[in-house]
Amino acid sequence: MSTIAQNLQAVHHNIVAAVQESARAAHGVTLLAVSKTFDAAAVLEAARAGQTAFGENYLQEALAKIASVAAARPPVLLEWHFIGPIQSNKTRPIAEHFDWVHTVERAKIAERLSQQRPAGLAPLNICLQVNISGEASKSGVAPSDLPALARAVAALPGLRLRGLMAIPEPVDDFALQRAAFARLRHLYEQLRAEGFELDTLSMGMSSDMRAAIVEGATMVRVGSAIFGARDYS
Ligand SMILES: *Cc1c(COP(=O)(O)O)cnc(C)c1O
Numbered sequence: 001m002s003t004i005a006q007n008l009q010a011v012h013h014n015i016v017a018a019v020q021e022s023a024r025a026a027h028g029v030t031l032l033a034v035s036k037t038f039d040a041a042a043v044l045e046a047a048r049a050g051q052t053a054f055g056e057n058y059l060q061e062a063l064a065k066i067a068s069v070a071a072a073r074p075p076v077l078l079e080w081h082f083i084g085p086i087q088s089n090k091t092r093p094i095a096e097h098f099d100w101v102h103t104v105e106r107a108k109i110a111e112r113l114s115q116q117r118p119a120g121l122a123p124l125n126i127c128l129q130v131n132i133s134g135e136a137s138k139s140g141v142a143p144s145d146l147p148a149l150a151r152a153v154a155a156l157p158g159l160r161l162r163g164l165m166a167i168p169e170p171v172d173d174f175a176l177q178r179a180a181f182a183r184l185r186h187l188y189e190q191l192r193a194e195g196f197e198l199d200t201l202s203m204g205m206s207s208d209m210r211a212a213i214v215e216g217a218t219m220v221r222v223g224s225a226i227f228g229a230r231d232y233s
Helices: 003-021 040-048 059-070 088-097 107-116 143-154 174-193 209-214
Strands: 030-034 053-056 079-082 100-104 124-129 159-165 200-202 219-222
Touching: 003 030, 003 040, 003 209, 040 059, 053 059, 059 079, 059 088, 088 107, 100 107, 100 159, 107 124, 107 143, 107 159, 124 143, 124 200, 143 159, 143 174, 159 174, 174 200, 174 209, 200 219, 209 219
Parallel strands: 030 053, 030 219, 053 079, 079 100, 100 124, 124 159, 159 200
Antiparallel strands: none
16 A cells, blocks of 8 residues: 555544544544645545545646646546635636635635636635634634625625635644634534535644544645645645
8 A cells, every 4th residue: 555545544544533532423524635745646646545635725836736637547536625825816727727715715806716717617615714813823814704704705606605714823732722623613603503504614734633623623634644744835
C-alpha cells in the first residue's frame, strides 16, 4: 500500500474514533483531502485509494492540477473545493472549475460567483467563512454580520448555501480547540433554527480534527496528515 493510501486509512480510523467519542448523535463526516502544494500524481494516488473530494487554496496551481487530473486515463471523477482567499477579479475560474467554495465572506464575491456559474452546471455549493477568533483573525465574516450574508447568498440562483466554515487560531489545548469549534456550531444551529437548510459544518484540519468532530464537524479539511509535510503553506 502506498504512503498516501496508508495515511488515508489512518485518518479514516481517527475520524471514526472521534465520531464515537462525540456526545452528539452519530453524524457522517466527509473527508476533504487538501492537496495544495502537492502535484496531480499525489491526487491520483489518493483517488486510487478511494478519495474523491479535494481542496485547493491557490487558484493557478489548482487550475493546472484540475486540468492534468482531467486528462488522466482511465478517467477519474473528482469533486474540487476552493478553500483559499478569493480575489474579486478571480471569481470566474472558480465559478467555472470548482464544485464547492468554502471561503465566501462578502456578498459581492457571492454575487460574482453566482453570475459567473455556467448555466450547464449545478449551483456552486457554498460555505460562508466565519471569523470565530475575533481580532486574532482577519478572514471571515463577523458573527454579527453572518445572518445578513446568509440571506443574501441563499437568494442567489447560481449558488447553493450549504453551511459554515472556520479556521480558528491554532492552539494546542484540546478544550480551547473545542470552544472555538463550538462557537461555529452554535452559529450554524442558529441559522438552521431560522430556516436555512444547511448540512455542512466545515471545520477541523490535521492538528485539530478530533476537537472539530467532537463538536459536530460534518466535513474536515486534512492536508499534511494525508500527503505529508508541505514545503510551504
Ligand atoms: C492548508 C489548509 C488545510 C489543511 O491543513 P493541514 O494542517 O495540512 O491539514 C485546511 N483548511 C485550509 C483552509 C487550509 O488552507
